[in-house]
Structure formats: C-alpha cells, structure tokens
Amino acid sequence: MPITYTSNEQVEVYRFSVPAAILIPLVAVFLQAFVPLKLHFFSVFDLPLLVVIFFALARRSQVSGMLTGAAIGILQDALTPSLPIGVYGIVNTVVGYAASSLGVKLDVENAGSRFLVTIFFYVIHEIIYFSIARGLVGLTLHWSWVHELGSAFANAVLAVLLFAVLDRFKQRT
Amino acid sequence: MENLISRYRNVTILAALLFGQVLGLAIQVKRSTENRPTRLIRVWAVDSVTPLERGIVRLQTGASTLWRNYFYLRGVRQENRDLKQKIQQLEIEQARLSEDAEQAHRLQALLGFKEQFISQTVAAQVIGSSGSEQSRSVYIDKGARDGIKPDMAVITADGIVGKVLRVFNRTSQVLLINDQTSGVGALLAKSRLQGVLRGTPSGEVVLEKVMSDETVQPGEAILTSGGDQIFPKGLPVGTVISSSPGQDLFLNIRVKPATSLSRLDEVLVVTQQEEREPAVADGVRLRAADILAQRLPSVPEKSPGELNKIPPPTSGLKILPAPGAVASAQTAGPASQKPSGSTAQAQSPTAKPAGTGPADKKPANVTASKPGLGATQPATLSKPVVKVPVTLAPEQKPQLEPAVKPPAPAPDQPTAPPPDQPQ
Numbered sequence: 001m002p003i004t005y006t007s008n009e010q011v012e013v014y015r016f017s018v019p020a021a022i023l024i025p026l027v028a029v030f031l032q033a034f035v036p037l038k039l040h041f042f043s044v045f046d047l048p049l050l051v052v053i054f055f056a057l058a059r060r061s062q063v064s065g066m067l068t069g070a071a072i073g074i075l076q077d078a079l080t081p082s083l084p085i086g087v088y089g090i091v092n093t094v095v096g097y098a099a100s101s102l103g104v105k106l107d108v109e110n111a112g113s114r115f116l117v118t119i120f121f122y123v124i125h126e127i128i129y130f131s132i133a134r135g136l137v138g139l140t141l142h143w144s145w146v147h148e149l150g151s152a153f154a155n156a157v158l159a160v161l162l163f164a165v166l167d168r169f170k171q172r173t
Numbered sequence: 174m175e176n177l178i179s180r181y182r183n184v185t186i187l188a189a190l191l192f193g194q195v196l197g198l199a200i201q202v203k204r205s206t207e208n209r210p211t212r213l214i215r216v217w218a219v220d221s222v223t224p225l226e227r228g229i230v231r232l233q234t235g236a237s238t239l240w241r242n243y244f245y246l247r248g249v250r251q252e253n254r255d256l257k258q259k260i261q262q263l264e265i266e267q268a269r270l271s272e273d274a275e276q277a278h279r280l281q282a283l284l285g286f287k288e289q290f291i292s293q294t295v296a297a298q299v300i301g302s303s304g305s306e307q308s309r310s311v312y313i314d315k316g317a318r319d320g321i322k323p324d325m326a327v328i329t330a331d332g333i334v335g336k337v338l339r340v341f342n343r344t345s346q347v348l349l350i351n352d353q354t355s356g357v358g359a360l361l362a363k364s365r366l367q368g369v370l371r372g373t374p375s376g377e378v379v380l381e382k383v384m385s386d387e388t389v390q391p392g393e394a395i396l397t398s399g400g401d402q403i404f405p406k407g408l409p410v411g412t413v414i415s416s417s418p419g420q421d422l423f424l425n426i427r428v429k430p431a432t433s434l435s436r437l438d439e440v441l442v443v444t445q446q447e448e449r450e451p452a453v454a455d456g457v458r459l460r461a462a463d464i465l466a467q468r469l470p471s472v473p474e475k476s477p478g479e480l481n482k483i484p485p486p487t488s489g490l491k492i493l494p495a496p497g498a499v500a501s502a503q504t505a506g507p508a509s510q511k512p513s514g515s516t517a518q519a520q521s522p523t524a525k526p527a528g529t530g531p532a533d534k535k536p537a538n539v540t541a542s543k544p545g546l547g548a549t550q551p552a553t554l555s556k557p558v559v560k561v562p563v564t565l566a567p568e569q570k571p572q573l574e575p576a577v578k579p580p581a582p583a584p585d586q587p588t589a590p591p592p593d594q595p596q
Binding site for chain 2: 026029030032033034036037040043044048062063066067070074075076078079080081082083084085086087088089090093094097129132133136137138139140141142
C-alpha cells in the first residue's frame with residue numbers, strides 16, 4: 001500500500017452534505033463522552049480527533065480543515081470542565097491545518113497511508129496538547145512514550161475502520 | 174502587503190485562529206481563580222450532547238429493569254434466603270454498634286460537639302463523561318431545577334465520588350476525586366492524621382500533606398475530615414494502598430477509592446447538610462427504669478367504661494400530678510396520652526417532661542397501687558429484686574398522698590409490697 005506523491009491535479013477533493021458535516025462531529029463528541037462510561041478502555045480513543053483528520057484529508061482545504069478542527073476542539077473543551085476553553089481548540093486547529101496540507105500532497109485514500117497518517121497526527125496532537133496544558137494552563141501532566149505510542153496505534157487501527165465507514169458520506173465536487 | 178496576505182492567506186487565517194484561542198485561553202487562566210458564571214458555549218455544548226445521553230441511559234435502564242425484574246429471576250429465592258440471613262447478622266451487629274453510637278453521642282453532647290449529618294439527598298443517574306483522559310468528570314441527569322448547586326457533595330453508598338462543579342438546567346458536571354484539580358479534606362481512620370486527597374494526572378488518588386515521620390499502614394481506611402466544607406465528616410473515602418517517603422517531608426500515600434470511579438451508575442447529591450448537637454437519649458438513667466418496667470408485671474389497658482366499674486380503692490396511694498404535669502400531658506404527643514396507670518413512668522425520677530424523648534414512648538407496665546416507687550431511696554422489690562438508684566427532680570416529684578394511710582411504714586419510706594398482694 002504505497003504512499004504516493006500526487007500532483008494537485010490528481011487529487012480528488014470531496015465535500016459533505018450539511019447534515020453530515022454537522023452530525024458526524026456531534027456524534028463523535030457524544031460517543032467520546034458516553035461510551036467510556038460503559039467501556040472504560042474507550043477513553044484511549046480520540047474520536048473527535050479522528051473526525052478532524054478525516055474531514056481535513058477529504059476536503060483538502062486548509063481553511064476548511066482548520067475551521068473544522070477549531071469547532072470540534074472547542075466543543076470538546078466545552079464538555080471538559082477542568083480545562084479552559086481553547087486547549088483542544090488550538091490543538092485540533094493545528095492538526096486540521098496540517099492534515100489538509102498533507103492531504104493535498106499525499107494519496108491518503110488507502111488504509112496503509114491512513115494508518116500512518118493517523119499515528120503521526122495523534123502524536124503531534126498529544127505533543128501540542130501537553131505543551132499547552134503544561135505551558136499555558138499549568139496542569140501537571142506526565143509524558144509516557146509507551147502510553148502515547150500505544151494510544152496512537154489503537155487510534156490508527158480505529159481510524160482505518162472509521163474512515164472506511166465515513167467514506168460513504170463523501171460527495172464528489 | 175495585500176499581495177503578501179493573499180499569498181499567505183491560509184497561514185494568516187491559521188495565525189489569527191490560533192492567536193484568538195491563545196488569547197481566550199490566557200484570559201480564562203487568569204480569571205480562573207474567580208468564581209465566574211458558566212460560559213454560554215459550555216451551556217450550548219452540554220445542551221446539545223446530554224439530551225441524547227439522557228435518552229439512551231433511560232432506555233438502557235428501562236430495558237435492564239424490565240429484564241431483571243420480569244424475566245431474569247433465576248436464583249432469586251436463594252438470594253432472598255441469603256439476604257435474610259445477612260439481615261439477621263446485621264441486626265446483631267447493629268445492636269452492638271448502636272450501644273457504641275449511643276455512648277459516643279453522649280460523650281459528644283457532654284463535650285459540646287456538634288455533629289454534621291446529611292439531611293437531604295437527590296438521586297441522580299450518571300449519563301456521560303468528559304471524554305478526556307486528562308479530565309476526570311461525569312455528567313449527571315439532575316440540574317438546577319432539581320435543586321443542585323455548585324460545590325455540593327456527590328456520594329454513593331460506598332463512599333465519596335466528587336463534587337458538583339457546574340450546574341445547568343437539567344444536567345450537572347461532577348468533578349471526580351481522582352481529577353488532578355480536585356481536593357478533599359481527609360483523615361486516616363485509625364491514626365486520625367489529616368491530609369488532602371488529590372487526583373493525579375494518571376487518574377490515581379493520593380493523600381498529601383501527611384508528615385513523613387508518621388507511620389501509615391496499607392489497608393488503613395480513610396474518611397472525610399469535613400475540613401473542606403463540602404463533604405460531611407466521616408464518609409468513606411478509600412483505603413491506603415501504599416505509603417512511601419515523598420517530597421518535602423511528606424509521605425506519598427496512594428489510595429484506592431472506596432467507590433469505583435470508572436463504573437459509576439447512580440449517585441447521590443447531598444443537597445442539604447445540617448449541624449446539630451447530638452440528640453442523646455437519656456440512656457443510662459432511663460435504661461434502669463426501662464429494665465424495671467419490663468420486669469414488672471403489666472396491667473392490661475382498660476376502656477373508660479371498664480374503669481368506671483372498678484370500685485374506688487380502699488388502700489394504696491393516690492397520685493397527684495406534679496405541677497405542670499397536666500399541662501405537659503395535654504400538649505404532649507400520643508405516647509403521653511396513653512392510659513398508662515403507671516407510677517413507674519409518672520413517678521420516674523429521671524423521666525423527661527412528657528413527649529420530649531423516647532422515654533415517653535415506653536410502655537407503662539407498673540401498677541398505680543405499688544407503693545414505694547419513686548422514693549428517693551433505692552426501691553427494693555420482692556420479685557424480681559432490682560435495685561435502681563433513682564433521684565427525683567423537685568419539680569418532677571409527684572406528690573404521694575395516701576388515700577388511707579397505712580400504719581407502717583411512713584409514705585416516704587420505700588417498702589416492698591406484701592407477697593400476697595396482687596400486682
């Protein structure tokens with residue numbers, strides 16, 4: 001499953017219907033808040049982040065990617081009581097921008113590239129998150145490479161499955 | 174310049190978005206110490222997510238209840254037998270503990286201590302979480318319209334859970350005790366060492382601020398100290414897992430929470446706490462009277478018609494109530510209005526004014542014709558022999574007036590009734 005360099009002309013840009021664009025992030029945030037109550041291990045996953053990456057890769061628009069990331073991140077912040085609003089917003093804005101930038105240059109339609117891209121962005125996400133949480137908010141967080149890489153791997157596996165499902169909502173421009 | 178911005182349009186938008194969020198973040202961090210109202214965006218987010226959560230939880234609970242209560246009843250008989258056996262064991266245990274508690278209450282009353290107790294709670298269902306590994310909090314399905322307010326304690330039957338952080342109309346956010354921004358005043362049950370219970374970034378719970386020269390054993394129970402003004406004193410917090418020397422002369426005590434914080438289902442929000450002086454039953458003194466009353470034979474209650482048929486006594490004592498006794502009897506509760514015909518209760522030197530304590534509810538078993546009771550000296554009875562040191566308060570002393578004065582002994586002298594006298 002090669003990760004190939006593509007020219008802009010070869011890249012397909014997708015769009016989503018308004019209900020899908022609104023409901024998919026909402027459902028992701030809802031599941032992230034609800035499922036860990038019943039399945040505790042589910043808190044390892046970061047569904048909102050995966051949705052940000054998916055939209056950014058599919059739309060291949062930097063502005064759209066960063067705005068989607070900011071909106072989903074702020075929604076996540078609003079549900080997290082002990083964090084000020086903006087921590088996840090900043091992180092997901094950067095991830096949305098970077099993912100859409102990468103989507104323009106790489107073929108991210110196959111499972112292998114999606115797997116690697118998700119691992120990469122998950123680690124980037126965690127690094128930025130930890131930097132903000134420690135540097136700006138003053139939280140005491142401990143970094144563990146084992147934990148982060150394990151989580152990145154789990155999220156990447158989930159992303160391959162999730163992206164295959166979400167592909168059904170894509171519309172060609 | 175215009176070309177430069179249009180050329181780097183996306184980067185400019187990114188910079189503007191990040192700058193705006195960082196600025197907002199900095200403002201919030203600076204103001205975080207102030208008690209500010211909940212931001213509108215949080216209200217919107219919660220209102221958009223929690224209705225679905227609430228609906229799913231109710232559906233799930235309903236289906237689960239239907240299954241458990243109507244279909245899946247296997248083993249219920251055995252469980253019922255086990256529970257009955259457990260109830261018997263607990264009753265025995267309760268009888269033993271109630272004596273200790275009564276003694277503790279008396280001591281508290283003597284020392285002028287005030288006790289905190291939970292007077293009102295609201296049951297709530299956990300319907301969601303923050304969804305973040307770094308923030309340990311849950312959402313419950315009760316909010317401002319159910320009387321929930323910020324900083325109320327949230328508990329289960331096993332122990333404490335956390336405190337209410339934000340309140341919305343029909344939902345509340347509860348900060349769990351294993352969140353790193355949480356803090357609970359706690360003490361070790363045996364050694365009574367006080368500390369502060371905190372969460373860690375990894376979701377563990379530790380007890381801080383216990384000096385390292387103290388000895389803390391694993392397995393020791395930890396209770397709330399009441400010092401945080403949120404949790405009432407004495408609620409179970411957890412048990413010590415391990416204790417080791419930490420930084421700054423303090424012990425590093427890891428704690429296993431009494432409640433399973435990752436499997437919360439239903440919780441209780443303490444909506445009202447009260448502080449009162451411990452109510453003490455007049456245990457020691459009344460107990461003697463109770464024992465006496467129980468051992469003496471009783472007279473069955475008679476209707477007024479039957480009472481009228483009884484000829485007037487030709488011997489014995491007529492009881493005149495103490496001053497104020499009539500008024501108190503009229504204003505007292507049902508217990509004091511019982512036709513007791515008792516001198517033990519009426520004359521009990523230690524009895525409280527009618528209707529003020531448990532003593533009033535005790536059945537009166539002693540006949541009125543029994544002379545000698547209520548005297549200032551130990552009463553000695555022929556059957557059974559019970560010596561009860563009693564002392565009458567002057568205002569409570571009933572006046573004993575012999576209808577027909579017995580020849581001997583004098584009315585103020587305690588005597589045992591003749592063996593052949595009907596009791």
